[in-house]
Amino acid sequence: MTSAGTAGSTDTEPVRWGGVDWSWSEHAVCIIDDAGAAIERFTVPHTAPGLAKLVTLLRRHQITGVAIERGDGPVVAALLDAGLAVFVIASRQVTALRSRYGTAGNKDDRFDAYLLADVLRTDRHRLTPLSGDTDATIALRMLIRARHDLVKARVAAHNQLRAHLQLAHPGVVGLFHQLDGKISLAFLDRFPTPRHARWLSEKRLAAWLNAAHYTRANTRTPAQLFGHLRHAPAGLPDGPAADAAESITREQVTLLRSLRERIDALETHIAAALDAHADATMFTSLPRSGTVRAATLLAEIGDVRARFPTDDALAAAAGIAPSTRASGRAHYVTFRRGCNHRLRQAIVDFADGSRAAHPWAQDTYARARARGLNHAHAVRVLARAWLRIIWRCWNDHTPYEQARHLAAVAARHPQTATPEPTPMAS
Template identity: 55%
Template sequence: MEATPTFAGIDWSWQHHALCIVNVEGQRIDEVTVPHSRPGLGKITTLLKRHGVTQVGIERGDGPLVDHLIRDGFQVVVISARQVKSLRARYGSAGNKDDRFDAFVLADALRTDAGRWAVVQPDSDETVALRMLVRARQDLIGHRIAVHNQLLAVLQHNFPGAIGLFSQLDIGISLAFLRRFPSEAKAAWLSEIRLAHWLKANSYFGRKPPAELIEHLHDAATGRISGAAAEAGELIVLTLVDVLTKLREDQSALEARIKEALLAHADGPIFQSLPRAGVVRAATLLAEIGDCRARFPDPAALAAAAGVAPSTRQSGKHLNVAYRRGCNKQLRHALIDWAQDTPRANAWAHDTYYRARDRGCRHPHAARILAQAWTRILWRCWQDHQPYNPDLHGRLNNLPQEAA
């Protein structure tokens, strides 16, 4: 005998998940709320398999729960929050938000209208590889910043004159200088002529003349010039310089691989067409958004996943709008990092950002508002497999938006 079809819906959050399973007549046959934990996710899998569920309806197509369901062999169907809000009217006019009721709505919508929504597919190997490269670069930059700060602390005690000598402490010319002159005792050998020769030999193209650099070294506070502590400081400086040099080389190698992977990716031209995207930003946006269009069925789903849309909770007449903390942190950082730089190249973005500032929004808030506005355009380009065109996509700029 053929098994009777069953359908499941999950209303999930970062704290707990409400699961509802219905039969072919729409009757609830199981209902439970579990914590967001390994045992909780395991219980969801057990119940779904016990009742023969193959497809699960959910409001967001990203996050650890979705990864868990796909990994355990279930098909995930995304029904956006706005669609769920409309579907509640099928069962009553109150429209109140309730986790267990929303799980039932998701399950029953999957029972009656499964063909309306696409199944979430895992990202392609090319996208997964690009994501690995991008996140490895981010980790490497974190290590580089930590080593930079360690070097800065050592120089403050042992060689203050090296701080501020060049525009940055960890650029090539600065590291070359510290490798050659790791202490005040070694740098005391320099005269204006000797420094000029060293700068020329090391291809220095900065704006500061040798006389100004020598004056900076002479005017700086005195550090440890001699003794065991000075020798130890010199050894530490050389060690940290070697580490920073290697990290810079590794970062450059990763960025070359990222560029190669982006150019070879089918969605690469879409993200590279965005203003101020460049290579690394475009690759990061692509890697974090992915290539499965079913994951974000509308712009609001993308904005919510990125944490640039406000979290709205309504019960009866009570309405609460708050900062969205549960989101894909990497996606939020990528989207805001790109969006907040677009006012320099796009008149509409400039106007959107400064109108938010004029309303009293601080920079982080105004940047989220701009990022949320950009998600409509980015989502449209991504869904249509079409690079950004200001003339074609400009009409999306005038659509109303929520204050993030």
């Protein structure tokens, strides 16, 4: 980094910093010198010409770096495409840092732009420049997050249908394994109200289930299903309310079926994008990773190795490593809340699922429970152990090998039947 030039000096270029307080309508920008004095303030609209003007002005001032509150979106893409060094300062950090400049704590876009630039000037050594993932990873992340949003919509629609049926048609609630499963939605298509369901007998129900390709007859027989319907509360009596309820049921069934179809379609795209990704085998080789789990881990971790120089850095970003706090004589460890919540959900989901297919994973979880940890805490302990392995595989561009991992565990702990978790992986 060059130092700011002295008055009259032409041998060195001045050091300047930029801050961008973004929004969906216009962006406030502040450029400061290395002493913290504001050189120029301006706003640009959130349009293609506006972003072009932003890049032009930042280049004209030859800024050393620019700070912003988010790490994605059109603004960041424009800055990175222009070859500028971009640093992300989270919104909650900006909120906390306002007290550094005054006690009012008021939100002002122009002031926040200055704050971002000045924090970058003073704390540059604490910040890491943003590195962009490859287009393949960005595309996979978009697909994964779109699927996640659709799954949330499906869960909300499922809960809405369940609440509706508990009043209008209680017999269907709990009839099948999943209320939004194919067999359940097909049943509601054919028998949307208690009036329609009264036509059923045990024999007729068995015939309908056979025609609908019901696959759980060994675990829940037609007789049991018919008994469930017969002993359920009556629901709405025939009349205008029941007719309205039938219309609602049909519309909600259509919505749920459509959501399931769109999720299935997205999963097909996810599978194709994952197969084409250079890092795919590192994640698909993990036990019970499946397509969606592997793709989610890859998408949220990314492919920029410099972003996580150690497995501790990855664990902190995923919210798996605990947060230690100390003040005076007090010293306690708490749950880490500031993290990539999507990554935490992905690694915890994977770790929990791995217990059914991996003896080391089950043993690590069981020993955590034996120490008195609850289920969620024990799964996080297992997730932390898995992250050591995942980070090593990811950093070395090498797939995971379970046999080699278990052999390394046995070599490290030959005297114990239940060895400690190890970061060894290949």
